[in-house]
Amino acid sequence: MNPAELAAVLLEIVRRAAAERGTDPDTIAPEDAALERPRNREHGDWASNAALKLGKRLGVPPREFAEQLVAALREVDGVAAADVAGPGFLNITLDAAAAGVLAERILEAGEAYGRGELYAGVRIDLEFVSANPTGPIHIGGTRWAAVGDSLARLFEAQGGEVTREYYFNDHGAQIDRFARSLLAAHLGEPAPEDGYGGSYILDIAARVEADYPGDLSALSRAEQQEVFRELGVTQMFGEIKASLHDFGVDFDVYFHENSLHESGAVERAVARLRELGHIYEADGATWLRTTEFGDDKDRVVIKSDGEPAYISGDLAYYLDKRERGFDRCLIMLGADHHGYVQRLMAMTAAFGDVPYVNHEILIGQLVNLVRGGEPMRMSKRAGTVVTMEDLVDAVGVDAARYALVRSSIDSNIDIDLDLLAKKTNDNPVFYVQYAQSRTRAVARNAATAGVERTGFDPALLVHETESELLGALAEFPRIVLQAAELREPHRVARYLEELAGSYHRWYGACRVIPLGDAPVEDVHRARLTLNDATGQVLRNGLALLGVSAPERM
Known part of the structure; x- marks a missing residue:
């Protein structure tokens, strides 16, 4: 019995019990009977607070309601035990066969295990990185490359139709400064005071x-x-x-900012907002009435000199995305854009859309690279900022991507380059990749020893480390769903580290290959199935992060 099946059984039991007490069973939502893993595995395989959530609504003491649910659960095939804890928590233990069959189902699903349908049929435009084309990608943009590509993979794993989009800032003062810097390098002049430095300017000029x-x-x-x-x-x-390509990130669309101003897209966006009654004229300028939608002040769209204000490009770009048929438009921005979110949400509402649904802004915090206990502040090539190449040159693509994804985007992170260069269990990406490669080694050695995945008997997976490992494997679909829904790919990385730990403990306690000349038994075959299922989940998780799964390490 997999978690989804058990959840469906519990929901049906809860709805039936609610109906017996005069409550419409259709008012009981799946989240009212949700399952979770107990922190202490001695309490069972699964837990639920359904009785606590619903007792008051049904007019019955939670513990009394829990006893009713437990009595029904004990009659379910595959449930070994069900008990009430505290004021009304449900603790559920599956029998070994019901739990162990998950290993075979994972192998049957293969790369599809962990996938869902949260965003089935939803068209998602995910814009990320979008660094100005005036220099190499700095470490902040590198974080967005890793996180953004992982988010795209998560959305796709939940059925979303994802377009990876790069907004090419080729309109504005920064391009003028870049051109003047290149010309100065060509003429042998000092770089302009407001220009760009670094050896890359000399390279590009040449x-x-x-x-x-x-x-x-x-x-x-x-x-x-x-x-x-x-x-x-x-x-x-x-x-x-x-x-970006070398970093494993390729975009479907490179959208040029200049095109908004050359195609009349800005004028069309202003005209649409005028039709909706949200544009007015004052002091010789054209304004958008964003205060009606939660902004702290109205925003100038066309300045008094006739030039478009910065927000005009945002209006045109958002409308363009919606006209291209995207249901959800997500943009990933750096911490210095935090104050910009509210006006973009007001703009979204002005178009008649739903802020944080049709349009969503993700803000990421800073990244610091540390080597020898000291922060890196200078790039050999860029001169003033640490770049993607600096990070990749130091630790490689896999370690770089994993390190940038494994922390919440809401937090500043320090990346220890010395740690990531180590091939030890202290290095988190090595720890996870090594667990996956170990599953491959075990499978190769098993084949040599004549152990095959035939006659799988899930009831033989009874060791406590096997119960722990199966429980961890069962969590993967929920983790993928939450990571996509909450826009938190770091959940996948942290899960993989926990799964790797469970696997390493199991590996140390349970043999897949018989000792010496001992015969191959059914338990060895069952364990090989569990080993291979674990490898499949580790590979699936690493793929969501854009990190490789080596055969050998």
Whole structure:
């Protein structure tokens, strides 16, 4: 009996008991009879607070209601024991066969185990990274690359139709500064005070010089700057794309900010909001009445000089996404954008959409790289910021992605490069990958010893470490669901570390291969099934994080 089956049985029991007490059973929602893993495994395989949640509503003392539910649970095939604890908690223990059959079901499902349908048929646009094309991706953008790609994988695992989108900021003052910096490097001049430094500027300038088919010296300074703007941004963005690809992140759409202003998208967005009655004119400017939707002040959309204000691009871009058919639009931004969320939600409401549903902003905190106990503050190439390449060069893609995903985006993180370079159990990514590769080694050795997955008898998986491991495996679908729903891929990483710990303890206590010349028994075959099921779940989890699952380590 898997967790979903047990949950369905408990819900049916609760609804039947509610009906007996005069309550419409359809008013009992699945979450009213939810299951959870007890912290102390001696209390059983599963626990529920259904009686505590529903007792008052049904007009019955929770413990009395719990006793009624327990009596029904004890009659269910596959339930070995059911008891009441405290004021009305339900503790449920499955018999060994009912619990052990999960191993076989995991292998039958394969890569599909853990997947669900939370977002089945939902079109999701996930915009992340979107670093300015004026330099290499810094460590903050690298965190978004890892987290964003993992979120996309989680949404897809829940049936979502996901588009990974990169907003290409090719409109504005930062591009002017970049072009002037490249031109200064070409002319051998100092970088502008507000420009960009680092050896990458020299590299890009040299490539522009090589790529330009004509004689740059024959052009005016303004014309040269335009050449460096066009070719330099192309070169820089090509580097960004290559870095992201090498990091395991590829985008479906690269959306150019300039296109919003050149295509009339801004004017169309303003016209739509005007039709809805949310645009007005004052002081020579065009305003959006965002205070009606929770913003602290109304926002200028078109300035008095006729130039579009910054928010105009946001209006046009959001409307463009919705017109492309996306049900949910998510944007991942750095901590310095925290004050921008409310005006974007007000904008969403002004279009008639639902804030935090049709449009959602995720804010991430800072990342610090630490080496030798000291923070890294400078990049060899970028000069002023630590970059994606700095991190990958130090620890590799797998360790970098895992380290950036395993903490909540709400918290600042310090990444210890020395720790991540170690091949020891202190290194979390090594710990998880090693557990997975160990399952592969056990399977290879079992094949050599003649142990096969035939005649699987789940009732033989009775050791306490087997019960612990099966319980951990049963949790995976719930973890994936929660990680997607709460936008918290770190839940998958932390789960994998716990699963790896359970597996290592089981490995030390239970043999898959007989000792010496002892014959192969059914228990060895059952354990091989459990071993292989654990490997499958570890691989499925690592895939959601974009981290490899090595055959050997």
